[in-house]
Amino acid sequence: MAAAKLMDYDKALELFEPVLGFEVHVELNTNTKMFSDAPNPANELYHAAEPNTLIAPVDLGLPGSLPVVNETAIRSSISLGLALGCSIAESSRFARKNYFYPDLGKNYQISQYDEPIAYEGSVEVELEDGTIVQIPIERAHMEEDAGKLTHVGGSTGRIQGAEYSLVDYNRAGVPLVEIVTKTIFGTEHRAPEVAKAYVQTIRDIVRSLGISEARLERGNLRCDANVSLRPRAAEGEPPAPLGTRTETKNVNSMRSVERAVRYEIQRQAQILADGGTITQETRHWHEDTGTTSPGRPKSDADDYRYFPEPDLLPVEPAAELIEELRAGLPEQPVARRRRLMAEWGFTDLEFQDVRNGGLLEVVEATIAAGATPATARKWWTGEITRLANAQEKDAAELVSPANVAALQQLVDAGTLTDKLARQVLEGVIAGEGTPQEVVDGRGLAVVSDDGALIAAIDEALAAQPDILAKIKDGKVQAAGAVIGAVMKAMKGQADAARVRELVLERAAQ
Amino acid sequence: MRHLGVLARIQLNDDEVTRLTGQLDAIVDNIAKVSEVATADVAATSHPIPLSNVFRPDEVGQTLTHEQVLQNAPDAADGRFRVTAILGEEQ
Amino acid sequence: MSDIIRLTAAELADKLASREISSVEATQAHLDRIAAVDGAVHAFLHVNEGALAAAADIDARRAAGEQLGPIAGVPLAIKDVLVTTDQPTTSGSRILEGYRSPYDATVVARSRAAGLIPLGKTNMDEFAMGSSTEHSAYGPTRNPWDLDRIPGGSGGGSAAAVAAFEAPLALGSDTGGSIRQPAHVTGTVGMKPTYGGVSRYGAIALASSLDQVGPVTRTVLDSGLLHDVIGGHDPKDSTSLRDQWPSFAEAAREGARGDVLKGLKVGVIRELPDSGFQPGVAASFRESLALMEAQGAEIVEIGAPHFEYGVAAYYLILPAEASSNLAKFDSVRFGLRVTPDGNPTVEDVMSATRDAGFGDEVKRRIILGTYALSAGYYDAYYGSAQKVRTLIQQDFANAFAEVDVIATPSAPTTAFKIGEKIDDPLQMYLNDITTIPVNLAGVPGISIPSGLAVEDGLPVGIQFIAPAREDALLYKVGAALEAVLLDSWGAPLLTRAPQLVGGTR
Numbered sequence A: 001m002a003a004a005k006l007m008d009y010d011k012a013l014e015l016f017e018p019v020l021g022f023e024v025h026v027e028l029n030t031n032t033k034m035f036s037d038a039p040n041p042a043n044e045l046y047h048a049a050e051p052n053t054l055i056a057p058v059d060l061g062l063p064g065s066l067p068v069v070n071e072t073a074i075r076s077s078i079s080l081g082l083a084l085g086c087s088i089a090e091s092s093r094f095a096r097k098n099y100f101y102p103d104l105g106k107n108y109q110i111s112q113y114d115e116p117i118a119y120e121g122s123v124e125v126e127l128e129d130g131t132i133v134q135i136p137i138e139r140a141h142m143e144e145d146a147g148k149l150t151h152v153g154g155s156t157g158r159i160q161g162a163e164y165s166l167v168d169y170n171r172a173g174v175p176l177v178e179i180v181t182k183t184i185f186g187t188e189h190r191a192p193e194v195a196k197a198y199v200q201t202i203r204d205i206v207r208s209l210g211i212s213e214a215r216l217e218r219g220n221l222r223c224d225a226n227v228s229l230r231p232r233a234a235e236g237e238p239p240a241p242l243g244t245r246t247e248t249k250n251v252n253s254m255r256s257v258e259r260a261v262r263y264e265i266q267r268q269a270q271i272l273a274d275g276g277t278i279t280q281e282t283r284h285w286h287e288d289t290g291t292t293s294p295g296r297p298k299s300d301a302d303d304y305r306y307f308p309e310p311d312l313l314p315v316e317p318a319a320e321l322i323e324e325l326r327a328g329l330p331e332q333p334v335a336r337r338r339r340l341m342a343e344w345g346f347t348d349l350e351f352q353d354v355r356n357g358g359l360l361e362v363v364e365a366t367i368a369a370g371a372t373p374a375t376a377r378k379w380w381t382g383e384i385t386r387l388a389n390a391q392e393k394d395a396a397e398l399v400s401p402a403n404v405a406a407l408q409q410l411v412d413a414g415t416l417t418d419k420l421a422r423q424v425l426e427g428v429i430a431g432e433g434t435p436q437e438v439v440d441g442r443g444l445a446v447v448s449d450d451g452a453l454i455a456a457i458d459e460a461l462a463a464q465p466d467i468l469a470k471i472k473d474g475k476v477q478a479a480g481a482v483i484g485a486v487m488k489a490m491k492g493q494a495d496a497a498r499v500r501e502l503v504l505e506r507a508a509q
Numbered sequence B: 001m002r003h004l005g006v007l008a009r010i011q012l013n014d015d016e017v018t019r020l021t022g023q024l025d026a027i028v029d030n031i032a033k034v035s036e037v038a039t040a041d042v043a044a045t046s047h048p049i050p051l052s053n054v055f056r057p058d059e060v061g062q063t064l065t066h067e068q069v070l071q072n073a074p075d076a077a078d079g080r081f082r083v084t085a086i087l088g089e090e091q
Numbered sequence C: 001m002s003d004i005i006r007l008t009a010a011e012l013a014d015k016l017a018s019r020e021i022s023s024v025e026a027t028q029a030h031l032d033r034i035a036a037v038d039g040a041v042h043a044f045l046h047v048n049e050g051a052l053a054a055a056a057d058i059d060a061r062r063a064a065g066e067q068l069g070p071i072a073g074v075p076l077a078i079k080d081v082l083v084t085t086d087q088p089t090t091s092g093s094r095i096l097e098g099y100r101s102p103y104d105a106t107v108v109a110r111s112r113a114a115g116l117i118p119l120g121k122t123n124m125d126e127f128a129m130g131s132s133t134e135h136s137a138y139g140p141t142r143n144p145w146d147l148d149r150i151p152g153g154s155g156g157g158s159a160a161a162v163a164a165f166e167a168p169l170a171l172g173s174d175t176g177g178s179i180r181q182p183a184h185v186t187g188t189v190g191m192k193p194t195y196g197g198v199s200r201y202g203a204i205a206l207a208s209s210l211d212q213v214g215p216v217t218r219t220v221l222d223s224g225l226l227h228d229v230i231g232g233h234d235p236k237d238s239t240s241l242r243d244q245w246p247s248f249a250e251a252a253r254e255g256a257r258g259d260v261l262k263g264l265k266v267g268v269i270r271e272l273p274d275s276g277f278q279p280g281v282a283a284s285f286r287e288s289l290a291l292m293e294a295q296g297a298e299i300v301e302i303g304a305p306h307f308e309y310g311v312a313a314y315y316l317i318l319p320a321e322a323s324s325n326l327a328k329f330d331s332v333r334f335g336l337r338v339t340p341d342g343n344p345t346v347e348d349v350m351s352a353t354r355d356a357g358f359g360d361e362v363k364r365r366i367i368l369g370t371y372a373l374s375a376g377y378y379d380a381y382y383g384s385a386q387k388v389r390t391l392i393q394q395d396f397a398n399a400f401a402e403v404d405v406i407a408t409p410s411a412p413t414t415a416f417k418i419g420e421k422i423d424d425p426l427q428m429y430l431n432d433i434t435t436i437p438v439n440l441a442g443v444p445g446i447s448i449p450s451g452l453a454v455e456d457g458l459p460v461g462i463q464f465i466a467p468a469r470e471d472a473l474l475y476k477v478g479a480a481l482e483a484v485l486l487d488s489w490g491a492p493l494l495t496r497a498p499q500l501v502g503g504t505r
């Protein structure tokens, strides 16, 4: 397929106003599935299961099987609805969305249609420079995930050209909450950034609620991005009608959400400028090429024949339950960030470093474990992030906040220099134990015995008499060579500042 | 009728289309009767005995063995159900 | 030996308990009867090879002094709509030929736990769609009273099995009359419990909001005994009621003592005039009412103005729900797979499989249901039908403010000839005119034999309907009338059925 022609981004924004909408699917991390008591693969415990081993009869749509609603999934959905600023429906119900597809055991998806559990909300989203954008939420509804298809044969592993497909129903029935925004206007040239920040915010919210593993790379969070363009109206003219939108499906990283929205704006702008029309269709995002390609056009085959699920009953949460869940809500991400920024005394730039690195939780935990905000930030955004990048891992996976705080305490006590502390960190990451255990195991503590240092200094001074003369002449910087020699003799396990003091003392004698 | 056949995933031959069309018309005429009394002020009943909030504790139960999962499969490979090539896209 | 099969389940249970008869003997007697007559009746789709082993186990446990349930060791026929681990389950369809369920339906599991002996799986209209069992993919079941006639449907196999003394007890399912109408045409007892009174888990769904599993037997007490085993809350079925139910067997025993008819207010529906029924059916109904009146019951005419819309509403709700419930039969995970020539896609395979695997009646209803739910039609059809449900519930509520139970003939005609109505779906659908409103409202209904129609000598049933959750009242009233009728006949109605000869299986 020939690559689509793209209009220059700034030019596109001159001609058109981008209009956005998002559907984010969140996989809940309950123990069991939405409608069966089979283990939930979206829970860390069961994530690595073999295909078709997390299955109850209803997950396969076996004859005679019936769904029963998971109470925890209901609680999680209400909490999420509340965190999105939504109203919780006094009565909501499940419906059947009927369509045939091999990954759907019953050939209908149990979802919520005309009566979602949560509706009419709003989320504050903070951009990297601290700008706040309000994203209006239309609804959040509960549904079940489908199984997974693997396409075999053909060259690409994609659906086109495959000889056959294999179906694993482990994921069938995983509890989902689908969050649907209203149409989002006014993001202008920051549309791609807003898209990314929105998904990030949803991730932060579900993480802080603890209701999802929220790992995009595993599909715990999946974003469908709707993009359309509308021509700019001339001064005094009424606004042009909304353009035809495309829905880019299953974008599975923050960066890709941003890129996909940007790409669609540029692609659509070029088509419209060339006098073409936009087809209403779903599109697929390709991570490797950074492009989207057309999927299924909307057609009358999309007649889902919704009707109320007769095997399930209405969900009518008691007011007390809603209040209990509301009381248990964590702080909204934006409010929390404002509070933490003030408490920690970081500059805007320092705080963005932490937030954009996804390090808010670990820095907070490290401070709680006794480190100062400045040192906690320094460790996480500096050395730990560097090591994580090298290992292609999340910084948070590498080391616990408690160990980072303990490490810093050893530095503060003078047991470790910064350089030694970095070695100890590597030991901790390598699994050699707590910082103290690594210090003991590797024998890495600073030599704090002045006698040993003085002996080494005297030896170095004796070996370099010209330097001693220079120091005595007042050329203090010449001491560096002696310090270097002493540090080398001490295998780095000395406090360089103390060595310097002692060198000057000895030279003065 | 053919469109309904596509939606219902039943491949109807010409004969079936003709026969079903005739029967369907008669049945549809008959059941149109419901609109005579189903006025706007009447509430719909979806469950004969009203209940609500029927939930299950979030506890793992007994699952099917892998063998049970596949025991009725018309075709399987690699521990999974096997189907011929899929034309349409995911929903 | 042949005496054993004529015993009621209650009588057999007593002889098992006193160890006068062993469960192996009882089971063998029924297996012999099946072998002797089922070639002609064709009530069974499958006979359980493990039946004698299960019976031997019960005998051993009884011998070891284990405390067993009241009907332990009694054989049970199971409608093929109920999934079973030890026998195939087809729901009367080609698309499920050879299917083996990895789990038991709750009612089957409870029957096993109560020591009942699964004898086999009984024939039915495909996916329970029909009133004659002619729509079974495996050939029709024949009425033991006249082998040229239908045994009713969809549960014709279960009703014929108990009527032909092939089993003392059977399980059925009733979506619009599939337990009660077969009982009517075979001279047996059929009970549809309150919706939610018996678990639907493992009953292959036809119309989820209407389906209910229930007992099929020769006496009201036997139904109560079986209902006590299968009923009660099941967490696997969200629509299952949490009520504490009284013993229905106890209710039947109490009813048989007779007092319940004294002062009982029995409603008859003004909108169901006798002219709508075959004369012999109407006459038998009137005779039963007269007998009840003689025992002190009061017959009260009530109005049920919306009943006439019941059939129309039913034929919207049922196909709509069924079209969705039957979507799972797609050749991917279980069941038939038909792969057309060429390079078929999975869509082609699904469509060809469903065309080949479903019978005409099933296709007709799936297409009708697909239509009724399709964009733009939902409100006019499914939505309106659900409103009719509300109106029918109101009719019942109004009636039950005046009367204790409602009585109707169980069906408009006696058993018709096989093939007589098969090409006229509309005529066929009218068979269920008196049973359908009961399912729409979720209330319980029982059909008991009321006599024979004078013009054709075929059985007729009377249906009693009670308010939701008042199943016990139906057992009382049913058993009371049963006792009075038995008195007047001198012997059970089924003793007047012709001897079944030949047709070994």
Ligand SMILES: [Mg+2]
Pocket (backbone or CB within 6 Å): A023, A224
């Ligand atoms: Mg969507």
Ligand SMILES: [Zn+2]
Pocket (backbone or CB within 6 Å): A025, A143, A178
């Ligand atoms: Zn969704």
